[in-house]
Amino acid sequence: MKKPLLIPLIASSVLLGCQDSTQVSNENNKQTDTVAEQKVTVAKWVGKYQGTTPCMGCISRCEECPGMAVNLVLNQDKTYILKRESLSGHNEIETIKGNFRFSNSDQTKLELMQVKTRNLIYVDLDQQLLEILEDQTGNIYNSEDDFILEKNI
Structure with missing residues (x-):
């Protein structure tokens, strides 16, 4: 009975790890989008x-x-x-x-x-x-x- 309990716990921790990396990836994309929006066109005379x-x-x-x-x-x-x-x-x-x-x-x-x-x-x-x-x-x-x-x- 103990073995079946360990398998679901390992699988659920792997799944949680995937969710965390997805969340980090989404945050990185949001930061990249914010930086791109902040870029300003510099006038040629500058x-x-x-x-x-x-x-x-x-x-x-x-x-x-x-x-x-x-x-x-x-x-x-x-x-x-x-x-x-x-x-x-x-x-x-x-x-x-x-x-x-x-x-x-x-x-x-x-x-x-x-x-x-x-x-x-x-x-x-x-x-x-x-x-x-x-x-x-x-x-x-x-x-x-x-x-x-x-x-x-």
Whole structure:
């Protein structure tokens, strides 16, 4: 009589083990679904851009001035971090944090808020670069290649 009792107990423990693994599997699937729902599409303009531009007082490169190193980070939430450093060593590194806004619907022109000069930027998603525009007019500088920031990939 004892043997028949042991067989059902072993079988029932095996069945309970299967149910537990099924439950764990279902929980893993739910977690995977939750992670997939949380994925957000990142805008193409998001990223880190850098380049060397003419110093703040110049509209093109000049031989006697090494220019200025510019690093700009554009974040998904439309915030930025801008670092500008005079390569001649005359000025301290300038770091500005703030918000930016697009000035047109196709998001090709943006304005860095909290920046007084060189705050208008053209976004070229095809070439993965930014071009700094003239302050007052928003036009391209005559020496436009001197005002390019390339995306770090």
